[in-house]
Amino acid sequence: MRSVGDYTLLHVLGEGGMGIVHLARHEPSGQRVALKVLRPQIVGDEEGRRRLAREVGSLQRVRSRWVAEILDADPWGPVPYVVMRYVPGRSLHDEVVEEGPIRGRDLDWFARCLIDAVAAVHAGGVLHRDIKPSNVIMEGRTPVLIDFGLARVADDPRITHTGWLLGTPGYLPPEILRGEDARPATDVHSWAATVAFAATGRPPFGRGPSAAIMDRARRGDHDLAGIEPRVRAVLDAALAPDAAGRPTVAQLQAWFRDPTISIFDTLGTVDPAAAGGGVGFAGPTTRPASAATAPRPVAETAPLAVGAAPTRQEWDDRSLPAAEPTLVEAAQESGVARLRRTCLWAALALLSGAGLATAPVPTAVIMLALVVVLRGLSLAGSVHGERRELRGARWHDGPRLVIGTPWHLVRSVPSTVVLVLWAAGLALAAGLLCYAVAAPGGVTLYVCGVVLATMLACGPGGSRVRGPVRRVLGPLSRSTRRWAAAMLVLAAVAVYLIVRFHAGGTDWTPWHDSPLGSAF
Structure with missing residues (x-):
């Protein structure tokens, strides 16, 4: 796999005008991120690299759970790149094509999250300038705004060459089409066009030649049919050809927190009745604004960790995260945890040997059954994870995983047979070596058990055995108390097996005597 800086590129997520976006892994921490490798023509000279450095410096100020934040960047390296929070899921465009338009409360939630992202x-201090369905990733029904490839510092809108048209026809506001500077109202227009697409499944300014689409945008000729009246009225105002006639971001935030607040009295350009205002647009509110209805400052919103997805309950319950450990502390803790996990692995292998020496047949049956179950569960989990990575979280993921697991257990049987035969062959080879040096029967069985357990975890396809076991051992290894308790349990079982072996020798149930001869 190719590496860039401290990141290992796993596979391509998408390709755009500025570069190729990869799913990558940060090697020191193992964290998954989205890494955009910039095209040579974008940053081929000093001016291009300075432009990227200015952009990254601005974007690193953006922190929100509804935005894929910039985590790292190297504008001056041999391979310039930008690292963003990885958001599993499909783009809004693909989501609507596959699942259909977003309706009702889900649409309110979508529009509300997206305006908070804006x-x-x-x-x-940044304008996105390219809000569109392909730049919104859906985590379930929650949108996350991505790809700031066209964002610029708000007070430096002419950073690109004169005459360049940055954006996508149908989601570009009229002022950009007229060659004017971008402004906050520019993103409001693009926000409304994106919400309209989410609600209807079609671009608000129609399809066809780019010139025709842009002409409709200049004239404000948009199609919002099928959207419920109260939301349609807001989108109609936000898609106004005149930027001064659009509601501000703060007004939109306030309305989504309390739809009884009218945004049109402030604008003075839209008749609620003519706009089909419906509920929430009957006139000005008679109650004063309060802390509950006023838009919350974005600076008070604490960002989530990488990969975290907001829920509806978290909307009005945002708190600052607990202090995180320093990098040195995290590295030390990680090293200690790895040592503890290694001790647990070794204890499990030694315990398998003791079990095979004491009761070979039951121990072998239990080990093989565990391998089949673990590999089947691992395969089911991989399919589940790939589906969520592609589509985002869904409410039916859990039931689908439970229903599909038996089939994945069956699918894993052929490769499990190969793994078992490989491990059994090496265990038999170890037994023959012990026999060659005249080792006692109990010692031979013990060595065979340790080798069999080790090879089942390390052989071809053994990663699907190690993965589920690691998910159990990992949390145990991170806590001293839990790790010590686990080691005590394993030690107690080992003592029981040793005492039983010394008291009665090897138990060959279901046979009365050893089928391998008197040596055992």
Whole structure:
């Protein structure tokens, strides 16, 4: 696999005008990220690298759970790249094509999250300038705004060459099409066009030649049919050809927190009745604004960790995260945890040997049954994880995993047979070596058990055995108490097996005597 800096590139997530986006792994921490490798023509000279450095410096100020934040970048390296929070899921465009338009409360939630993302971008002093369905990733029904390839510092809108058109027809506001500077109202227009697509499954300015689409955008000729009236009225105002007639981001945030607040009285350009206002647009509110209805400053919103997905309950329950350990502390803790986990692995292998020396047949049956179950569960988990990585989380993921697991158990049988035969062959070879040096029967069985357990975890396809076991041993290894308790349990079982062996020798149930001869 190819590496860039401290990151290992796993596979390509997508390709755009500025570069190729890869799913990558940060090697020191193992964290999954989205890494965009910039095209040579974008950063081929000093000016291009300075432009990227300015952009990254601005984008690193943006922090929101609804935005894929910039985590790292190297504008001046041999391979310039930008690292962003990885968001599993499909783009809004693909989601709507596959699942259909977003309706009802889900649409309110979508629009509300997305306008908060826009507010967070603006609070960082940046304009996104390219909000569109392909730049919104859906984690379930929650949108996350991605790809700041076209974002620019708010007070430096002419950083690109004169005459360049940055954006996608149908989601570009009229002022950009007229060659004017971008402004916060520019992202409001693109936000509304994106929400309209989510609600209807079609671009609000139609399809066809780019010139025709842009002409409709200049004239404000948009199609919002099929959207419920109260949301349609907001989108109609936000898609106004005149930027001054659009609601501000703060007004939109306030309305989504309390739809009884009218945003149109402030604008003075839209008649709620003519816009089909419906509920929430009957007139100005009679109650004063309060802390509950006023838009919350974006600076008070604490960002989530990489890969975290907001829930509806978290919307109004945002708190600052607990202090994180330093890198040195995390590295030390990781090293200690690895040592503890190694001790647990060794204890399990030694325990397998003791079990095979004491009761060979039951121990072998239990080991083989565990291998079949673990490999089947691992395969089911991999399919489940790949589906969530592609589509994002769904409410039916759990039931689907349970229902599909038996089939994956069956699918894993052929490769499990190969692994078992390979491990059994090496265990038999170890037994023959012990026999050659005239080792006692109990010692031979013990060595065979240790080798068999080790090879079942390390042989071809053994990663599907190690993976589920590691998920259990990992949490145990990170806590001294849990690790010590686990070691005590394993030691107690080992003592029991040793005492039983010394008291009665090897138990060959279901046979009365050893089928391998008097040596055992």
